[in-house]
Amino acid sequence: MAGRTHALARSRRVEGPSPDPCPVVSRASRQCQLVTAILARSGGAASGGWIGDGEGAEQAEGTSIGPRTFVIYGIIMEAIEDEAPDEMVDKAGQTLIVPEVGMAFKSEDQAYEMYNTYAGKVGFSVRKSHTKRRVDGSISQKYIVCSNQGYRESESSQDTKRAGCNARIHRETESSQDAKRTGCNARIQFSVNREGIWRVQKVVLDHNHDFASPNKSHKLRSQRRVIEADKRLISQIREAGMKPAQVYEFMKEFYGGADKMPFPRMGCNNEIGWQRKKYLEPNDAQTLLEYLKNKQIEDPTFFYAIQVDEVDGQIANFFWADSQSIMDYACFGDVVSFDTTFQTDKLEMPFAPLIGTNHHMQIIIFGAALIFNESVESFVWLFETFLTAMSGKHPSTIFTDQDATMAGAIAYVFRNTSHRLCLWQICLNAAKHLGHVIQKHSEKFVHDFKKCVYEDRSETLFIKMWHDLVTEYNLEDNQWMADLYNLRKKWAAVYNDSFTADMTLTHRSEGMKNVFKKKFRRKLSFSEFLVEYEKVSASLRENELDADFNSCRKNPVIYIPNLPLLKTAAESYTRRVYSEFEEEFKQQFSFSCKLLQADGSNLTYMVMHMQSVHGATVVFNKENMTITCSCRKYESIGILCMHALKVFNANDVFILPSQYILNRWTKYAKRGFYIEKEGTETEDLKMRAARISRKVASISLKCSLSKDLLDYLEKAINKLDLEADNSLSKIEEKSNEGPSV
Structure with a gap:
């Protein structure tokens, strides 16, 4: 076999001091040598x-x-x-x-x-x-x-002798079975x-x-190694939601092709698997406790509480809320949705977030709980703890599912709060109990059912529509429908007598559920669950910041630009709420307005859709500019309804009365509320490293147009790399030095 030799060029030493007899060689302490x-x-x-x-x-x-x-x-x-x-x-x-x-x-x-x-x-x-x-x-x-x-076991001893090598046989260490060792x-x-x-x-x-x-x-x-920088990048893109199969494809693009990849697909998959193993702690309760303690160190106003079972001394329930959640509740805590249907981990322990809606009609989190024991006592403890965290402020309305245990706890703790049933949950249950009807009548029954549920003009009309629904679909003997009707005052829109912030709509409730269900769709370990919860919370808050920015910087296109009523609404409301208000304003043009009674300054109108014989009753006082409607949309949601706007139009009211601009829907709803955090003025080392990394990537892209610039940049980075190693070595040596005597 022809020999293959790597030969060093001859060299002689440059004059200078003699070398240290025991040098410790590292990249930071020696010059690189050029070799032929x-x-x-x-x-x-x-x-x-x-x-x-x-x-x-x-x-x-x-x-x-x-x-x-x-x-x-x-x-x-x-x-x-x-x-x-x-x-x-x-x-x-x-x-x-x-x-x-x-x-x-x-x-x-x-x-x-x-x-x-x-x-x-x-x-x-x-x-x-x-x-x-x-x-x-x-x-x-x-x-x-x-x-x-050496040689492999599969190679014969004769082959070994022919190669002129008596090295002992080694076990196979390469992944390729047909690779040959040459001694x-x-x-x-x-x-x-x-x-x-x-x-x-x-x-x-x-x-x-x-x-x-x-x-x-x-x-x-x-050479197929995943270095620390690659590990960090893989971790970040996995946390961003990229699937394992997509990570390697991303890394190939990042490095400029498969031939430039410093590690194989298997190395990438192994790193992903190793990161998953980090979440497999044996003591879940201790993991959560450490998480809560660390959060309180980061955020001094972070609140958490733990309930311990009096019988066996085991932890029963957890509750926590950070400073942002507490502030959000102070602003928007008029309505709360509470749901225990989320299964979080391998123990199938219910996760119960307390959710609300902000001034952009977006989901916000007021706090979260992990319920080990779903008893009346547990729910009472949780609700009382929640009130303690929120300085005793009771919500106007709380939405839950049809759970008798939970209902008892709410009646005991939230005595001044209206308890409503979640319509989205009712619609889900309808699909389970009325599947035979839905299958037979398809979308028609669903449409008629929702139309009845959301009927808000009068109790008489609701009762008539309900009986017509039951009769048309032969549900007179259906026990689930009978039980639901007995609970009608807890879910039917016409019986609502409290503020709900539009959370009664099924698509809003469904959106709230999907926020968590998408993240918790698989079995999560405790630590994975906590990471996902943090990501959901951060994402929701980022959405609010985006909406705040757009509402303050961008003016909506007004339906009638010169109408003061719409201009005032556009200047006051957030873009999302203005969109809802403008839709109500447009709807009025499909309605007729008939004066029923005039009693001094009080005018009573019947406002009906052109294709309906039923309408809403509106009472308008011309002196103090107050207006009420039988649909109670303003009392429930905080936005004037199409019926009231129709009466305003009929009476030439073109300026929106200030008392009907609810502050919680305005751009400045959070004015006066703030979070006081320590240490927010300075960025931590991780944030600074991320910022510098982004800057280096930007410089690299700038230099990519010139080979000379890239060469210069690479030399500079190599020099910095050596200096960093040298500095770290000195720090390590200093830390290893014992105390002076």
């Missing part, structure tokens, strides 16, 4: 080089000459695939550290890193081999060898003293096989 390597498919010859010394010496660009510095100037000859075997191409500027006897390292990792980096540049793979230990078990000697060292003797031998210093004792640089070409060196086994 012959990468031909057959035959090898050493290539000469030289170094200069003194002021008259010629110097390679980008290198420095000084005391205790080796400088080797040369080129790497690289075989180009698909060309004649003896064709060579010069590739200048390749820099690597060549192993030499006497080099010393602080740890096994540093020693391995040096040799593996060298191997990657030259084009071979390495693996750890023999280890010799002292009597006390500490390592005294270690070999790191070329991966082609290569290239290796590096370390001796390790009792202080843990790894010193190069022997080096063999000659190989008896071809090297991998540069465009394939990243596929070598020892």
